Amino acid sequence: MLYLPENIVKEMIEYAREEAPLEACGILAGREKRIKRFYSMSNTDRSPRSYFMDPAEQLKVMKEIRNSNLEMVGIIHSHPASPAYPSARDIELAFYPELSYVIVSLEHNNQPDIGSFRINKGKIIKEELVIA
Ligand SMILES: [Zn+2]
Incomplete structure (x- = not known):
């Protein structure tokens, strides 16, 4: 179960629309499975079908998250023209079974x-999403 506040959902959708037709990506931080903050990130792939986060930018955000006493809970990205379901590449590049995708x-x-998913060794588990 992943808890997403409505204002963060709005921010994510806005960012996805701004970046379209390219994929947008970001990091979700919170405590346990309750999201408190969304960090929009640059997609260095600049592609409509894939994303890759800038490692330096990611490091900076990770530090900020730690300093706020939060943890990285999930990774968000957009699919400008396909369903909210992990692509073959998403599965291949999902290295963190503890994160929500x-x-x-x-x-x-x-x-x-x-949609929210856990991905473990190529297996996709749909995660219940509570937007409140
Ligand atoms: Zn994807």
Whole structure:
């Protein structure tokens, strides 16, 4: 179960729309599985079908998260033109079974869809998402 505050959902969708047609990505920080903060990150792939976070930027954000007494809980990225479901590449690059992989789909632009997943050794487990 992942708890996402409504204002953070809005921020994520806004960022995904700004970056479209390229994929957008970011880091979700919180405590346990309660998200407190969204950090938008640059997608160094600059691609509509993949994302890669800038390692230096990631390091900076990780430090900020630690200094705020939070932890990294998830990674979010957008699918500008495909469903909110991990792609083959997403599965391949999912190195952290303890993280939630959140996908914002803009496939149906007026009705963004969000899914959260745990990915462990190629296996996808859909995670219940509570938006409040
Ligand atoms: Zn993806």
